[in-house]
Amino acid sequence: MRFLFRPPAAEATGLLSLPWSEPLAEWDPELLLEVPQRGISRHVxxxxASGGQVFALKEINERLARHEYRLLAEFEEEGLPTVSVLGICVDRPDDQEAILVTRYLEYSMSYRWLFSRPRGAHSADQLLDTMVELLVRLHLAGVFWGDCSLSNTLFRLDAGALTAYLVDAETVARHRTLSAGQRAYDVDLARERVGAELLDLQFGELLPEGIDPIAVADSLAPRYEALWNEVTHEEVFSSHEQNWRVAERLQRLNDLGFDVGEVELVTDGDGVRLRVETRVSEPGQHRRELFRLTGLEVQERQARRLLNDIRAFRAHLERTSGGTVPESFAAHRWLTEVYQLVVxxxxxxxxxxxxxxxxxxxVLEHRWFLSxxxxxxxxxxxxxxxYFRNVLPQTPKEVTTPSVIVGLAREG
Structure with missing residues (x-):
């Protein structure tokens, strides 16, 4: 057998003692973990768990495993919202298929688990909008998914909203750019798969009443086109509007969660043409700013919300002290006197x-409600x-973080 792992290779050392020569379906249950919020897969x-982390192992054809391993590694380096790949095991005995190893996406949930939650159920519209945003990001990077579906997507809560991540890259093809026809075909494939998945939810009585699976699936293409046009269209305006129109467009893209690359202004007889290179990586402006101030690593919307609370806390300090309070000083006090106390x-x-x-x-949302x-x-x-007495206990007991999964596994 041969093992191929990406850095940091130390993560893989604890996995080498697993019975790789045996079919994955026959592994001793004592070696495995149950992840309640996992989705449905066509593969085993x-x-x-190893070294305090959780890994997903998927048995798959070697050619597809190598293909998916290479693409997921590329996507991670480019900052695309996908699962992180660790390695593959090939040349297993008796012509067995390869095993692809990916890192468990912390706090992630499948669409079926989201709909089965007893509180905070997310609408089909919200899931679809989140998945459309993921598809637009991939298409901007020249990625043809070929199997876009709710089952192949994982979702994470981010300050009340959702963020989507690609899970399965078997059918993905990478191009320099995608044609309009390629994008339309990918969207149409997604429409078919999403419609079938929502019908399945309806059959299992998991879909909220009043939702038409076919109508929701048919809305995928218009949602996609609206977002695609918003982030890629070329604007024309007069020269005296140049400054505020450029600023407005860039702010709009940031508000939509997209980063901005190169900005090109072309002057011709019709006025000024604005072309913006929309970056495909996960937005990171607020995350980087929060990390600089506090050392906290969170998601983008969460970072934006926490930064707003820091600003409010700083304003409070300035009112009570009657003087200017440095941003770094306010952030440090907020971290120890507000955030950490809640956590x-x-x-x-x-x-x-x-x-x-x-x-x-x-907690901040609950504070506003109570106020x-x-x-x-x-x-x-x-x-x-x-919140701890009345709201958090309603969240399902199914764990969503690897450290807790590992802990429960050890207790069992």
Whole structure:
């Protein structure tokens, strides 16, 4: 057998003792983990823990495994929203298929699990919009998916919204750019698959009443075209509008969650033409800013929400002190006096149900709700206590973080 792993290779050392020579379907259950929120796969997929991390193992044809390994590695380096690949095992005995190893996407959920949640059910429209955004990002990078579906997508909560990640790259083809026909074909394939998946949810009584699976699936193409046109269209305006129109367009792209690359202005007889290179990587402006100030690594929308709270906290410090407070000083005090107090107060039996930054976001939402009811600012501490008593316990007990999965596996 041969193993091929990407850096850091140390992650793979704990996996080498697994029974790679045996069919994955026959591995001892004692070696495996159950991941409640996993999706449906056409291949044999198993989960294992090593070094405090969780990995997904998929048995697949060697040619497809090598293809998917190479593409996922490229996507990760480019910052595309996909799962992270660790390695492959090939040349297994008795002509067995290869095994592709990817890292478990922390706090991720399948579409079926999202619809089965007893609280905070996400609408089909929200899932579709999130998946369309993922498809636009991939197409901007010249990626033809060929099998875009809800089953091949994982979702993560990000300050109440959702972020989508590509999971399965078997059918992916990479081009320098995609033609309009290629994009339309990919969208049409997605429409067919999404329609079938929503019908399956309806049959299993998981789809909320009043949702027409076919109508929702048919809306995928218009949603896609609207977003594609928004991030790629060329604008024409007069020269005296140049400054504010350029700023407006760039802000609009940032608000949609896309990064901006090269900006080109072309002057001709019709006025000024604005061409913007829309970057395909995950937006990172707010994440980088929050990390610089606090050292916290969170998702983009979460970072934006936390930065807003830091700004409000800084304004409070300046009002009470009567002077200017440096941003770095305010961020440090906010981290220790506000954020960390909430995170440390999460009851042990509720830890791991949501990412800490998502818990903090929901506490802020709950604070606003309670303040509206009481017609006064109830404060973060009071809101956190109420949230931990009345809201967080409603989140399913199924764990969503590798450290908790590993812990439960060891206890069992």
């Amino acid at each position: 997929v198993r989960f294992v 440390d107060a999460i009851p042990p039996d509720l830890a791991g149900r949501l990412a800490p930054a998502e818990v903090f976001h929901e 509206e009811q009481a017609q006064r600012d109830v404060g973060t501490a009071e809101a956190a206590g109420s």
